[in-house]
Amino acid sequence: METLLLDPADVTESASMAAVIDAVEGAFAADARGDTQMPAKSYIDLPQHDGDFRSMPAYIDAGDWEAAGVKWVNSHPGNPDRHDLPTVMGTMIYSDPATALPLALMDGTSLTRLRTGAAAAVATRYLAREDATSLGLVGAGIQSYSQLEAVAEVRPIERVVVADRDPDAIAALRERYAEAYDVREGSIDEAAACDVVSTTTPVREPIVTSVGEHTHVNAMGADAEGKHEIADSVLADAKLVIDDYDQCTHSGEINVPWSEGALDDGDIHAELAEVVAGEKAGREDGDGVTVFDSTGLAIQDVAAAHVVYERARETGVGTDFALVGTDT
Template sequence: METLLLNPAAVEESTQWPAVIGAVADAFAAYADGRVGMPAKSYIDLPQYDGDFRSMPAYIDAEGDGSEAWDAAGVKWVNSHPSNPDDHGLPTVMGTMIYSDPETALPLAILDGTTLTRKRTGAAAAVATDHLAVSDATSLGLVGAGVQAHTQLEAIATVRDIETVVVADVDEDAIAAFQDVYGDDYDVREGSTAEAAGCDVVSTTTPVEDPIVPRDAVGDHTHVNAMGADAEGKHELDDAILLDSKLVIDDHAQCTHSGEINVPYAAGDLTDDDIHAELGDVVIGAAAGRTDADGITVFDSTGLAIQDVATAHVVYEYAQEHDVGTPFELVDTDLV
C-alpha cells in the first residue's frame, strides 16, 4: 500500500478550483453541523532559533453537495522562522501536510503544505465571496500583491465574473510581476489602497498592525475578505468598516485572538453583538448571506485546519486519477 508524495508542482497541478472551493464549502458546512474534529492549533516556541512550529490536525465528515459524501483526516505541520531568508536562504514559512485514510489511518499522501495553504486560503475567500458579495461583481481590489494575492484572484474569479483588478502595494516590483502573470486575462491596474477598496470585492493580504484601509474608501456594497491578520495585534481595516458591516468570521476563538477583529475586540470596541455569524452557518443557511438590504460585508479569515484537509482531499483524488506525484512505500505491511 503506497503513499503519494506531492511536491509544490504536483499540488499546483492537482488544484482544480471548482472542486477545491466546493470541498472547502463542504468543510465549513460540516463544522457548523458539528461533523468535524479539530483540536486547537498547538505551538512549540523556539526563541533560540527565532521561530516556532505549529500543528493543525482535523477530521471532516462531509455530506458533500448532495451527490457525494466524503470524509478525510490529516495534519499540517508548519513553522514561522522570520530569520530564515537572510540566515539560511529558506522561506520564513514552510508547511508539510500528511493526509490519511480515516478508516485505516494509512498515510495516503504527504503534500507540500505551503502551496496547499495558499490554495485553501484562496478557496475560503471564494466561499465567503460567493455568499456575501453582490452577484454581479466584476471588479476585484487587492491590497497586497504578494503570493496570496494570486490565489485570491484565481479563486474569486471562479465564483464571480471578474474583469477589472486594481492592485495596491508598496512594492512596485510585486505589482509589475502580478501584471505580467494576469494582464492578458484581466484588466489589471495599479492603484492606491483607497482605489482598490472601492471595488465590488476586496481582499487584503498584508501583515500590518496599523489599519491601512479607511472607511470612506470602501464602496457602499463592497465585500471585503480580510485575510492578512493571523496573529495578535495585526489589523488591516479601519474599525468603522467592521462596525458598519455585516461581519462574518471563520472561527470565533481564532478571530477574537488573532484575526482582523482581534484588536477592537480586545479593546471592547467590537463585541459579539457586532458579529453576524460564522461562515459555516452562512453556508448551511442557518444565518443569512448577502441580502438586498446589505451594504458592506466583511469576512474575517484566520485559516482553519479543516480547510487544509478538504483541499488535501481534492488534491489527492485528482493526483490519483491523473497519475500525478510519486508513490512510495512508507508503511511496512510485512510487520502485520
C-alpha cells in the same frame, strides 16, 4: 498500499481551484452539521530561533467523502536572510480515516495558498453582490494570485486594482493576468472601493480606512495577535462574518479592536459555516459593507488535500513510497 509523495508542482498540478472551492464549502457545511473534528491549533514557540511551529489536525465527514489529516507548519521570519529558506513552510499528512494509513505526504505551503484563496471565494459567493465585477487587491504577494484566481471563480471579475508598496510585485501580477483581466495599479483607497477587496498584508496598523458603499472585504492578512489591516470603523459598520470565534478573537482581523473593547459579540453576524448551512443569512437586499475575517482552519487544509490526492491518483501524479512497514 504505499504513500503518495506530492511536491509543490504536484500539488499545484492536481488542484483545480473550482474543485478546491467546492470542497472547502463542503467542509464548512459539514462543520455546521457537527460532522467535523478540529482540535485547537497548537503552538511550539521557539524565541531562540525567532520562530514557531503550529499543528493543525482535522477530520471531515462531508457525506460523499471522508478525510483526515494534519498540517505541520512554521513561521520563521528570519529564514530568508539567515538561511535562504522561506519564512513559512508546511507539510500535510493526509490519512485514511478508516485505516489510519497515511495516503499522502504533500507540500503544505502550496496547499495553504489554495485553501486560503478558496475560503475567500466561499465567503465571496455568499457575501458579495451577485453583479460584482471589480476586485481590489491590497498586497501583491503570492497570496494575491490565489485570491484573484479564486474570487474570479465565483464572480465575473473584469477589472482588478492592485495596491502595493513594491512596484515590481504589481508589475509581476499585471504581466501574469493582463490577458484575462483589466489589471491596473491604484491606491489602497481605490482598491478598497472595488466590489470585492482582498487584503493580504501583515500590517499592525490599519491601512484600509474606507471601502465602497457595498464592498465585500476578505480580510486575509491577520493571523497573529496585533495584526490589523482594516480600520475599526469599517469593521463596526459592516456585516461581519468570521471563520472561527476563538481564532478570530485571538489572532484574526478583529483581535485588536476586540481586545480593546471596540468590538464584541454583538458585532459578529455569524461564522461562515452558519452562512453556508443556511442557519444565518449571507448578503441580503439592503446590505452595505460585508467583511469576512479569515484566520485559516484545519478543515480547509484537509478539504484541499482531499481534492489534490484524489486528482493525483487519477492522473498518476506524484511518487509512491513505502512509508509504512509491513510488519503487524
